[in-house]
Amino acid sequence: MATEGKNLSEYDKNTIPNAKDFRFGIVVSEWNEEITEGLFQGAFDAFIENGVKKENIVRWNVPGSFELIYGCKKLQQTFDMLDAIIAVGSVIQGETKHFDFVCEGVTQGIKDLNIQGDIPVIFCVLTDNHIEQSRARSGGKHGNKGTEAAIAAIKMAQLRKDADFYKG
Ligand SMILES: Nc1c(NC[C@H](O)[C@H](O)[C@H](O)CO)[nH]c(=O)[nH]c1=O
Numbered sequence: 001m002a003t004e005g006k007n008l009s010e011y012d013k014n015t016i017p018n019a020k021d022f023r024f025g026i027v028v029s030e031w032n033e034e035i036t037e038g039l040f041q042g043a044f045d046a047f048i049e050n051g052v053k054k055e056n057i058v059r060w061n062v063p064g065s066f067e068l069i070y071g072c073k074k075l076q077q078t079f080d081m082l083d084a085i086i087a088v089g090s091v092i093q094g095e096t097k098h099f100d101f102v103c104e105g106v107t108q109g110i111k112d113l114n115i116q117g118d119i120p121v122i123f124c125v126l127t128d129n130h131i132e133q134s135r136a137r138s139g140g141k142h143g144n145k146g147t148e149a150a151i152a153a154i155k156m157a158q159l160r161k162d163a164d165f166y167k168g
């Protein structure tokens, strides 16, 4: 189902693990700040609504979505007690193929961080044709992808905790 057929902000609270002891990082791209601030707020609010303590949420900013890769890598290394990280970005098609390379680079880079690192990195990067699509997905008619990302982060933090428990 495409985003068009669902609301990114809707979730069943009964399926969300207890997040009160989890610690999260959010790395936010400054490109398309109107959009990325909306995504950040959606994620932050969802964390608080699900019991995460404000003091357990750390935010770093990076210049653009391509820098999310390095920023998330350094956050993993610097705060190794984090339970999950969200990478927040907004890439909007321009006149050239740059959009394609930024989107592909960020996607592959964040994928690599999930393979190489031990802290899950959640992909909260909008890749839109125009800003109206971005607005619709960062608190507009389709909800907020930041909310969706926070829920994913909580679920992956719980999966990681369960895996470590079973590993002993
Ligand atoms: N056009 C967009 C960019 N471009 C900048 C790159 O992300 C990067 O910062 C630059 O190439 C220097 O390494 N970034 C976005 O996040 N969104 C865009 O629409």
Ligand SMILES: CC(=O)[C@@H](O)COP(=O)(O)O
Binding pocket: 091, 092, 093, 094, 095, 096, 097, 098, 099, 100, 102
């Ligand atoms: C995603 C981008 O880098 C893009 O917005 C840059 O715009 P342009 O392709 O017109 O240089």
